Amino acid sequence: MKRLLFALLLAAIVFYTVFPFYWAIVSSLKSGSALFIVEAWPADPTLANYAAVFRGQPFGRSILNSLLVASGVVGVSLALAVTASYALGRVAFRGRSLLLLSILSVSMFPQVAVLSGLFELVRALGLYNSLWGLGLTYMIFTLPFTVWVLTTFMRELPRELEEAAIVDGATPWVIVTRIFLPLLGPALAATGLLAFITAWNEFLFALTFTLTDDRRTVPVAIALMSGASAFELPWGQVMAASVVVTVPLIALVLVFQRRIVSGLTAGAVKG
Amino acid sequence: MAAVELRGVRKAFGRTAVIHGIDLEIRDNEFMVFVGPSGCGKSTLLRLIAGLEDADGGDILIGGAEVNDVPPAGRGIAMVFQSYALYPHMSVYENMAFGLTLARTARHTVEDRVRAAARTLRIEDLLHRKPRELSGGQRQRVAIGRAIVREPRVFLFDEPLSNLDAALRVAMRIEIAELRRQIGATMVYVTHDQVEAMTLADRIAVLNAGRLEQVGTPMDLYHHPANTFVAGFLGSPRMNLLAATVTDVNGAAVTAALPGGGRVRIPVIADGVSAGDGVTLGVRPQHTVPAGDADAVLPGTVFVVERLGAETFCHVRLADGQAVVTQAAGDVRVAAGDPLAVGIAADTAHLFTGDGRALPRHRRHPLAEPPAPVTPAAAAPPPSR
Amino acid sequence: MAHGSALARERRRAAALFLAPMLAVLALVAVWPLARTVYFSFTDATLGSLDSYVIVGVENYRWLAEDPDWWRAVRNTVVFTVVSVTLETMLGLVIALALNARLPGRGLLRAAVLIPWAIPTVVSAQMWGWMFHDLYGVVNEALLAAGLIAAPKAWTADPDLSMTAVVLVDVWKATPFMTLLILAALQMLPRDLYEAARVDGIHPVRVFFRVTLPLIRPALMVAVIFRTLDALRVFDLMYVLTGNIRETMSMSVYARRQLIDFQDIGYGSAAATALFLVVALITVTTITLGRVRPGGKGGSG
Structure with a gap:
């Protein structure tokens, strides 16, 4: 009885979390009036919506934009964060925890609070309606986040490993690049992936700092999708677009789940 | 090879003083063991010699030169850590060669030294392996090998055997004693294990609460403990x-x-x-x-x-x-x-006495005299085993 | 560490060099824009004339204080935050406890639970927007079939229901985050603690409240703070799901509307600054009351 209840609870949880996505898939495979019939699986599945999404607007371009901005931002953030997190995680200096807290608080900024200042900055740099401008503004949340997470990873690396390198004559730069960086591979992958997802999903800046269809990122494209009639959204296409951008993300998350546990350092310390 | 001298060395972490002014001379070629209960400051003292911690007062001299301001890599020391601290992503060879490579040593010199150390430690077959593919005893040997190739003036060991199981610990202890006879360098060895201290040391320094309780040969400390702390600490049962x-x-x-x-x-x-x-x-x-x-x-x-x-x-x-x-x-x-x-x-x-000081004996134990100076064993043939 | 030695000096110098580029970027994209926003809030700048404006003092803040729509937005944001975060915490606890049990296929279950988290907010808003559709939505269909409602509801447009709809979507989307953090904390608890409690014959519910909850409290507090700060700045969800309607407008939606749609940089900046102050105040209060140090353990999320 207890086990049955528990199984029911689990089933309810899975249903709750998975159903909306499932429903989006089901809806995306229907076209015309079939969309308005509630059924567990479309009687006549069709990929027409998927074709329409890419024909109706530069959706492929939006995906490319999102990819470019997100990966560029992640790359730069990680590069800046690796050395910074070493300084924050492993070097004792006055004001370190205050600095760390300030950096964390930046990632908690309400984005709207910097919107007008960023708008001015982006326009002054001539980056309005450009992917470069978007990338620059995204640093406000990806950079503090990567610094913060990498700092905790940095702290977990064994102290004796660093001391062995110091005795071997390694400078801080050598320690970071030749000892810690190779060991942080899994951590970098995990952190980068999380930052990538955040950048990929960002909406407010992308909505505000881009203007034309060909500069839009995926979330903006999906939010602003409109049909032939101004009053009714092309729901089938919206669902198709949603599925297209979500499937890779879910795949990434599944891979990432395994990545997080890494036994690389297990060989270095203790038995 | 070089002597190590500590003069009034003090160290505090924040407001907690952990080393209270220690004076100690470690002779050239001597095997000195720091022993004491956990928290007595023995590891801190070793790290002060290594330069991994900065002394708050006093001087540290290696080979007669003050090294207070010399970074660890410039002190002519090598250290073997409790956790071995092998670089997990490098092969055994790379682990041993890393320090020399950083010092821009010629490649053939690096290779010669690594191979020679590997031969001494009988790990020649493991040079291409990664640390995670090694057993505890093998990792310990690689850690020692990494120290040897640096050809340091002073070897520092920080509880190197405490991560091994009991049987392996005894075996490695004997190997360290044997190795010591082969390379004959100044060695400073930290342990909490009195058997390791008694069997390996030329002289033992007993530390307690950041102070030196007594320094002497193992038999000296055993037969002529200077105070009740040393008397109770060495010997089992106490x-x-x-x-x-x-x-x-x-x-x-x-x-x-x-x-x-x-x-x-x-x-x-x-x-x-x-x-x-x-x-x-x-x-x-x-x-x-x-x-x-x-x-x-x-x-x-x-x-x-x-x-x-x-x-x-x-x-x-x-x-x-x-x-x-x-x-x-x-x-x-x-x-x-x-x-x-x-x-x-x-x-x-x-x-x-009432405050724990020993009353000196009239006659000293015959084995409790200073040992004959150790001869560096360039001449001694490697063991045939 | 002492400050004299060559090693400590070299490390501090390297640390300064290592931090400089990161801090420069943050100064450019965070500190400077924030300062400019605060500055603009005392001017009458508009989007079209960002470089010709007049300092108007606290005029914008006076208007803000008198605008019922702003106060409505403040209320909406606070209600949304309190209700969603509470529900997410409770639901997250339940799911985390369920997933913490040893059962076959736990990895797969955890992956399933993670799905909503990976989905962009905009996408989840659209997905639920469709499910909440007044005529063809599956939610209405299901509730009608179950006899829970007599007629279809306009979930996203009905003033009485729109906030409920917004909260429901947020709970769906953000509970996985809670679940993950709580689950991580649960899995760090020593197993023998529970074995000891079992041997002593303590009721599981009692064990939960007396042992589990106090032990995961630090991690739970960190998760709650993160979620609270996130909820206070909510924008995408309302913007996409319910648009600009008064019943669900959050402070962020209100501020952006003034800034961009009405092009009133001065007034919008005042609203944005007010939002920033509210968030800062709540952060400081929660951290003080919750006695949580985000710099300590458990803040690795």
Whole structure:
């Protein structure tokens, strides 16, 4: 009885979390009036919506934009964060925890609070309606986040490993690049992936700092999708677009789940 | 090779002083062991020599030169860590070569030195492996090999055997002793294990709460502990320390009244102690003798018998409640509840003043003299094993 | 560490060099724009004339204080935050406890639970927007079939229901985050603690409240703070799901509307600054009351 209840609870949880996505898939495979019939699986599945999404607007371009901005931002953030997190995680200096807290608080900024200042900055740099401008503004949340997470990873690396390198004559730069960086591979992958997802999903800046269809990122494209009639959204296409951008993300998350546990350092310390 | 000298070295973490002004000279080619209970500062002292911690006061000299401001890599030291601290992403060869590569040593020199060290440590077959593919003992050897290739003036070992299981620890201990004979360098070795300290050291420095309690050869410390701390710390089971009262003092000996009414005349220099003072009598369980051969006896009742096979430890409760441990033969017939008189031999008993200081003996133990200087063993052939 | 030695000096110098580029970027994209926003809030700048404006003092803040729509936005944001975060915490606890049990296929279950978290907010808003559709939505269909409602509801447009709809979507989307953090904390608890409690015959519910909850409290507090700060700045969800309607407008939606749609940089900046102050105040209060140090353990999320 207890086990049955528990199984029911689990089933309810899975249903709750998975159903909306499932429903989006089901809806995306229907076209015309079939969309308005509630059924567990479309009687006549069709990929027409998927074709329409890419024909109706530069959706492929939006995906490319999102990819470019997100990966560029992640790359730069990680590069800046690796050395910074070493300084924050492993070097004792006055004001370190205050600095760390300030950096964390930046990632908690309400984005709207910097919107007008960023708008001015982006326009002054001539980056309005450009992917470069978007990338620059995204640093406000990806950079503090990567610094913060990498700092905790940095702290977990064994102290004796660093001391062995110091005795071997390694400078801080050598320690970071030749000892810690190779060991942080899994951590970098995990952190980068999380930052990538955040950048990929960002909406407010992308909505505000881009203007034309060909500069839009995926979330903006999906939010602003409109049909032939101004009053009714092309729901089938919206669902198709949603599925297209979500499937890779879910795949990434599944891979990432395994990545997080890494036994690389297990060989270095203790038995 | 070089001597290491500490002059008034002090260290505090925040407001907690962990090293209170230590003066110590470690001689060239000497194997010095720092031993003490956890938290006594022995590892900190080693890290101060390495340069991984900065002294708050005092000077550290290596080979006669002050190194206070020299970074670890410039001190001519090599360190073997408790966790081995091998670089997990590098092969054994790369691990051993890393320091030399950073110092821009010519490639063939690096290769020669790594191969020579690997030969000494019998890890030549492991050079291409990653640390995670090695057993604990092999990792330990690689860590030592990494130290050897640096050809340091001073080797520093920070509890290198404490991550190994008991059997391997004994084997590695013997290997370190053997290695030491082959490379003959100054070595400083930190451990909390008194067996490692006794067996490996030329001299032992006993630390307690950031202070040096005593420095001397193993047998010196065993037979002539300077105070009750050293007396209790070295030797297993620990030395019996009993409250006693001085009854008579003369130039040749101090006589003390024992619990249970007996008296014993111990050949030590009075050194300020006079009749009526409270003192501590120290007797190692191994130094108790049959009542018939004894200079004095402590009558009591056995309350626990621990049989280890080769020997037996009898825990005896004296009339005044103090407990005494005595070592007897493995097959001795004794049981809890039996009355037992523990016999004391005056020439192996110790007397300590009320504040724990040992009264010096008139005659020193023959093995407790400084060891002959060690000859660097370039001549000694490698073991045939 | 002492400050004199060559090693400590070299490390501090390297640390300064290592931090400089990161801090420069943050100064450019965070500190400077924030300062400019605060500055603009005392001017009458508009989007079209960002470089010709007049300092108007606290005029914008006076208007803000008198605008009922702003106060409505403040109320909406606070209600949304309190209700969603509470529900997410409770639901997250339940799911985390369920997933913490040893059962076959736990990895797969955990992956399933993670799905909503990976989905962009905009996408989840659209997905639920479709499910909440007044005519063809599956939610209405299901509730009608179950006899829970008599007629279809306009979930996203009905003033009485729109906030409920917004909260429901947020709970769906953000509970996985809670679940993950709580689950991580649960899995760090020593197993023998529970074995000891079992041996002592303590009721599981009691064990939960007396042992589990106090032990995961630090991690739970960190998760709650992160979620609270996130909820206070909510924008995408309302913007996409319910648009600009008054009943669900959050402070962020209100501020952006003034800034971009009405092009009133001065007034919008005042609203944005006010939002920033509210968030800062709540952060400081929660951290003080919750006695949580995000710099300590458990803040690795």
